[in-house]
Amino acid sequence: MTGNIDPEKVSNAVNDIAEGGSAAEKWLPRRGGHSGAPLRAILPVDVFGQPADMDAICHIAAAHDLKIIEDSCEALGATYKGNPAGTLGDYGVYAFYPNKQITTGEGAVILTNDDQAANFMRALRNQGRAPGDTWLQHTYLGYNYRLDEMSAALGRVQLTRLQEMVLKRAQVADWYTERLSQISSVEVPQVAGKTTQMSWFVYVVRFAPELDRDAIAQLLGERGIPARPYFLPIHLQPYMVERFGYRTGDYPITEDLGKRSLALPFSSVMTEDQVEQVCQALHLVLCK
Numbered sequence: 233m234t235g236n237i238d239p240e241k242v243s244n245a246v247n248d249i250a251e252g253g254s255a256a257e258k259w260l261p262r263r264g265g266h267s268g269a270p271l272r273a274i275l276p277v278d279v280f281g282q283p284a285d286m287d288a289i290c291h292i293a294a295a296h297d298l299k300i301i302e303d304s305c306e307a308l309g310a311t312y313k314g315n316p317a318g319t320l321g322d323y324g325v326y327a328f329y330p331n332k333q334i335t336t337g338e339g340a341v342i343l344t345n346d347d348q349a350a351n352f353m354r355a356l357r358n359q360g361r362a363p364g365d366t367w368l369q370h371t372y373l374g375y376n377y378r379l380d381e382m383s384a385a386l387g388r389v390q391l392t393r394l395q396e397m398v399l400k401r402a403q404v405a406d407w408y409t410e411r412l413s414q415i416s417s418v419e420v421p422q423v424a425g426k427t428t429q430m431s432w433f434v435y436v437v438r439f440a441p442e443l444d445r446d447a448i449a450q451l452l453g454e455r456g457i458p459a460r461p462y463f464l465p466i467h468l469q470p471y472m473v474e475r476f477g478y479r480t481g482d483y484p485i486t487e488d489l490g491k492r493s494l495a496l497p498f499s500s501v502m503t504e505d506q507v508e509q510v511c512q513a514l515h516l517v518l519c520k
């Protein structure tokens with residue numbers, strides 16, 4: 233299981249929501265979020281650098297006249313059946329915070345082939361100035377979401393190193409997988425058949441259900457290995473619980489993955505010795 237959105241469940245949800253009534257209820261927030269507005273878009277996330285199954289999602293979107301916003305923030309450089317992640321829906325998003333494959337410090341970009349939408353988004357990011365507006369003219373209500381020039385300059389240079397970063401990260405992931413796939417209580421990340429290039433964002437393993445992931449992270453920490461429990465599902469974030477009324481049990485597969493997953497130390501500059509050190513520490517902790 234990749235952890236990406238399941239097209240079959242998307243299809244069920246879209247059909248149920250189109251039908252309305254009680255069929256729709258299980259997919260919608262209990263409170264706050266649903267004003268009866270029609271469903272407009274599907275938002276697949278390319279989790280941990282692996283493209284979502286976009287063929288299936290595009291098929292569903294086309295059948296129901298929905299837009300696709302592809303969140304490829306973690307997957308710049310990845311390809312799906314040879315095509316770049318982020319270019320497969322109506323809109324694609326890449327983010328450039330320093331933990332990403334390449335960085336601009338802060339900031340992000342949106343990709344689209346829709347010129348009208350692109351112009352609108354350019355206006356929104358630039359305090360509502362439409363193309364052709366003067367500096368003191370604001371056709372729309374907008375925001376200051378501009379990526380500044382210094383950050384953009386950094387990004388342009390970083391972009392020349394994207395492929396190098398992708399390959400280095402793939403090497404580090406391979407070192408991990410070689411060592412960890414031997415351990416029966418550890419599930420290593422799976423690469424789907426349609427993923428022609430992973431762009432490893434993080435290296436996340438899952439433990440057998442009977443193991444205590446948080447205790448393992450703690451013991452690794454005591455050995456000087458920083459590992460991060462990955463992570464509280466979005467519907468259980470305090471804001472989402474409070475605002476929309478989601479509860480534990482609403483999305484059991486997500487919750488299960490969220491309880492069993494651990495991100496191991498990972499970067500493009502890790503050496504094979506360092507990977508070995510992490511794997512040995514994990515091995516010792518698991519044998520305790």
Ligand SMILES: Cc1ncc(COP(=O)(O)O)c(C=O)c1O
Nearest residue numbers: 277303305306327328329339340
């Ligand atoms: C999948 C995904 N979407 C969106 C974001 C948000 O990006 P930013 O930090 O640039 O707002 C991130 C950042 O980590 C991400 O991983």
